[in-house]
Amino acid sequence: ATYRVGILGATGAVGAEIRQLLAERQFPVGELRLLASPRSAGQTLAFAGESLPVRPVSASELQNLDIVLASAGGSVSREWAPVAVQQGAVVIDNSSAFRLEPGVPLVVPEVNPQALQNHRGIIANPNCTTILLCVVIYPLHQAQSIQRVVVATYQSASGAGARAMQELLRQTQQILENQPATTEIFPYPLAFNLFPHNSPCNDQGYCQEELKMIQESRKIMGLPALRLTATCVRVPVLRAHSEAVNLEFSQPFPVAKAQEILGNSPGVELVENWQNNYFPMPIHASGKDAVLVGRIRQDLSHPCGLDLWLCGDQIRKGAALNAVQIAEYLIQKNWL
Numbered sequence: 244a245t246y247r248v249g250i251l252g253a254t255g256a257v258g259a260e261i262r263q264l265l266a267e268r269q270f271p272v273g274e275l276r277l278l279a280s281p282r283s284a285g286q287t288l289a290f291a292g293e294s295l296p297v298r299p300v301s302a303s304e305l306q307n308l309d310i311v312l313a314s315a316g317g318s319v320s321r322e323w324a325p326v327a328v329q330q331g332a333v334v335i336d337n338s339s340a341f342r343l344e345p346g347v348p349l350v351v352p353e354v355n356p357q358a359l360q361n362h363r364g365i366i367a368n369p370n371c372t373t374i375l376l377c378v379v380i381y382p383l384h385q386a387q388s389i390q391r392v393v394v395a396t397y398q399s400a401s402g403a404g405a406r407a408m409q410e411l412l413r414q415t416q417q418i419l420e421n422q423p424a425t426t427e428i429f430p431y432p433l434a435f436n437l438f439p440h441n442s443p444c445n446d447q448g449y450c451q452e453e454l455k456m457i458q459e460s461r462k463i464m465g466l467p468a469l470r471l472t473a474t475c476v477r478v479p480v481l482r483a484h485s486e487a488v489n490l491e492f493s494q495p496f497p498v499a500k501a502q503e504i505l506g507n508s509p510g511v512e513l514v515e516n517w518q519n520n521y522f523p524m525p526i527h528a529s530g531k532d533a534v535l536v537g538r539i540r541q542d543l544s545h546p547c548g549l550d551l552w553l554c555g556d557q558i559r560k561g562a563a564l565n566a567v568q569i570a571e572y573l574i575q576k577n578w579l
């Protein structure tokens with residue numbers, strides 16, 4: 244069987260990665276329709292040896308599709324995902340619009356694929372930082388319940404889109420030429436700098452990005468009372484996020500056991516060489532499917548604590564790959 248697939252947000256970094264992954268993974272595409280907001284439509288993009296037009300999204304353009312992979316921002320998803328579902332498509336949405344809604348599965352295929360069975364047309368792809376975290380900590384949680392998570396993120400420019408990556412490159416050039424770094428996407432210069440994630444803060448001083456990690460991790464892992472705190476930071480890296488993670492268990496968790504588990508977990512690659520001080524780096528995680536994990540060590544401040552470090556491609560596993568894997572799973576289980 245083949246499927247009529249729509250990419251909504253086809254001109255963005257994640258949309259481009261989805262198109263590439265559909266080809267790379269030989270997804271059974273019968274028809275590919277490229278859609279974007281009216282301001283982004285008009286160009287043509289290549290797929291399977293053809294040049295396909297990027298059309299402005301509309302109700303009629305969303306007819307006769309089986310799967311829509313959406314990554315065009317929350318407002319576009321809120322407006323058009325229900326229209327696509329009403330017309331018979333299953334929508335896998337990368338925006339935050341529906342992630343916490345009851346009845347909308349929020350899924351990392353390596354963690355909670357069974358949640359897909361009860362979808363009602365819309366499936367939410369989690370935030371990139373949450374996907375990378377859950378892929379790594381869930382296998383450890385299955386071995387011994389996690390009591391608390393403390394995570395600090397080092398987030399690449401790509402999380403703010405393709406234009407943000409261009410901004411980092413431009414600012415770097417400007418600074419090397421002794422020019423002032425100009426800002427359009429980010430509120431502050433990112434080149435040779437870093438800043439706490441600039442999503443809006445609530446009255447407890449947590450920004451939206453940090454709240455996403457807390458709320459989404461709880462929903463994905465089915466742990467509504469999970470104690471998790473996060474500090475999200477934007478760093479001058481192009482397309483891979485890194486995260487420093489501290490886990491607290493109720494019993495000591497042997498490092499060797501954690502390394503053995505993670506070395507055999509789906510979607511995870513152990514990169515751990517203490518002698519040579521060789522650990523996961525964004526330059527090595529970029530372009531890879533796997534989340535790289537290393538620096539796994541006993542927390543010296545707590546007998547039941549474990550520290551680890553991870554890097555994962557924000558555009559790929561953090562967004563596009565996770566969404567395509569969800570679509571593959573739906574097909575495999577005939578849950579479309």
Ligand code: 2RA
Binds near residue numbers: 401402403
């Ligand atoms: C960011 N995770 O990195 C958010 C959105 N992709 O800004």
